[in-house]
Amino acid sequence: MRWDRLFDDLEAQLAAQARLELDAEVAERTRTERSKITLGARLAGALGCSLVVRLRGGTVVRGQLADSGDGWLLLAEEGGRQQLVATTAVLGVSGLGRPRDDTRARRFAIGSALRGISRDRRAVVVVDVDGGTVHGTIDAVGADAFDIAEHPLDSPRRAEHLRGERVIPFAAVAVISSS
Known part of the structure; x- marks a missing residue:
């Protein structure tokens, strides 16, 4: 039982980290695109x-x-x-x-x-x-x-x-x- 919770917790941490990285990439791309607007x-x-x-x-x-x-x-x-x-x-x-x-x-x-x-x-x-x-x-x-x-x-x-x-x-x- 404890192993299942540990693996679920690790999986949730990885998913959260992936979401943060995706959000950061989207924000950076948005800033880059805005910088091209005259x-x-x-x-x-x-x-x-x-x-x-x-x-x-x-x-x-x-x-x-x-x-x-x-x-x-x-x-x-x-x-x-x-x-x-x-x-x-x-x-x-x-x-x-x-x-x-x-x-x-x-x-x-x-x-x-x-x-x-x-x-x-x-x-x-x-x-x-x-x-x-x-x-x-x-x-x-x-x-x-x-x-x-x-x-x-x-x-x-x-x-x-x-x-x-x-x-x-x-x-x-x-x-x-x-x-």
């Missing part, structure tokens, strides 16, 4: 979510995630205002939820998104990573910077309204808003 992948999986994004320079933007791509995300506010956010300026995001495997971000970078805004000829507000702002219309987009014609938001881009022109590096952009 912010872009998290954003792509959060389309439609309401986000609060804190940016360098103290700017905070809010809105529903409408789109995302390589180095950018697009937030839409209820009033129709859209904000193109450079992910290099992001300090934190609230509202992302758990990562999903079934979505992919757009592959085009922020320069392509800026070219689309430039084609629309819509007045924008550019907030830089230090919190400074520029109002105007994006005239041209290069490989790593864009030209903006500065004018009041409530005035069309015409010679009599121009205050100047500025070149802004992509790396300096925190958010670009349009109404």
Whole structure:
């Protein structure tokens, strides 16, 4: 009788040890898989979510995630205002939820998104990573910077309204808003 209890106890100890080893392996594999998830992948999986994004320079933007791509995300506010956010300026995001495997971000970078805004000829507000702002219309987009014609938001881009022109590096952009 005592031998049976001893063998049962040994068997239970081995089973418990095997469970612990399996749990440790599952936990390690989970950590390894999570380490491969980028912010872009998290954003792509959060389309439609309401986000609060804190940016360098103290700017905070809010809105529903409408789109995302390589180095950018697009937030839409209820009033129709859209904000193109450079992910290099992001300090934190609230509202992302758990990562999903079934979505992919757009592959085009922020320069392509800026070219689309430039084609629309819509007045924008550019907030830089230090919190400074520029109002105007994006005239041209290069490989790593864009030209903006500065004018009041409530005035069309015409010679009599121009205050100047500025070149802004992509790396300096925190958010670009349009109404």
